Amino acid sequence: MSTQSRPREQETLADIVVVDYGLGNLRSVSRGLERAGAAVSIESDPEAFGDADGVVLPGVGAFGEGMENAESVRDALVEVAESDTPLFGICLGMQMLLTESEEAEREGQGDVKGLDLVPGRNVRFEAGQTVPHMGWNDLSVQREHPLVEGVDGRYAYFVHSYYAVPDDEGAVVATTDYGGSFPAIVANDDGTVFGTQFHPEKSGETGLTILRNFVELCAE
């Protein structure tokens, strides 16, 4: 299945594939990317990933179910990462970039593993915190990365109960405070595989800035 859409009256900067593995609202993320200057195709066929300038892995819901649904695209996503084509995970899509999740273990799916592209583990917020962490919270940039150009101190929209803890602290690009600091943006060593815990497509101007940064990175 493949659906194509292009913004009208605008030069597109890069061809972006949004991975469709049967979960989530793909419409908003596609519209956000188009607004940021991308030509977007929503693809479930892994064959299509190779031609893209960048790949977006969206997702809402549970880690175990998400990974199981994404099984058919797992190898293709690892290939994208190895080819140095930018791979951008959003929300659950970011958590899937890590190695494992406490969420799957709690649900008796402890053998369900993530993509292991950013080694680490997803853990739940401590008891006593209102969960999910839902709403607008600010970003504190920890290190340089093309994605975070112009967004330090700005607000983004989060909805999640688990968060990523990379093994390597250097993988943390930005943090947010919710009863303690947690990673809001992570990236691998090369900086070509990265993810945001928040939804840039729902984060107003700040989110569009991040999507534009992503599209520009893909256009390089």
Add this chain to the structure above:
Amino acid sequence: MGLTKRIIPCIDVDLDEDGNAAVYTGVNFEDLAYTGDPVEMARRYNESGADEFVFLDITASAEGRETMLDTVSAVADEVFIPLTVGGGIRTTDDIKETLRAGADKVSINSGALANPELVNAGARSFGNQCIVISVDARRRYDEQGEHYAQVDGESCWFECTVKGGREGTGRDVVEWAQEAAERGAGELFVNSIDADGTKDGYDIPLTKAVCDTVDTPVIASSGCGGPEDMEEVFTDAGADAALAASIFHFDEYSIAETKAYLDEHGVPVRR
């Protein structure tokens, strides 16, 4: 700074005489005034710094449904903030088609009261972050409730009503909110039939009773006359988000003015 309190404009959408979707706003309790085009208003609020946007389909008719889903899609294309859509949602298929049309969350009211299992099914299939349970509360001063609050020296409880407050259900709002949260609601949307249209402020005892009992985020609604009412519902009742319609639609206050006021009064907001 941390998590901020959310300011949410809400539109009530009906079909106009020509069968097109149009926004109507209650004025003086009874009359509904034509207020604007839903897509145009969504675009305006997206740009004005609103934290989310709520779209309520008040047609509740089968004919209106298709038009409304098309309108939801057109609205979704304009807003890069979370979009909640409610009105007439009774089945998991209704939830699915509303999310497909571009909503991030669905607000379910009488459909969940009639069939509480819908909350579990919706949360299981689509995640609890997108299931918002909405209640239309009315104060009752008799012995039939479960959770009582003191209001002006009198003891009252809050009943879930349906059909815009015209019919009671006998369900205690606080008890139902707790059950809905346990069934998987990701958020609670608390309307007050008593406060609606008064502009005298939110129903503080109602909102506080729900916030004190349930861990799930609470959106306070009904009765907002200005930023000071929002400050009260955040500070005194503990709401996570405050919804308003007419004060924004009729330009009595802008989102920016509202947030500036809240910021000055120590309420954390996104600016």
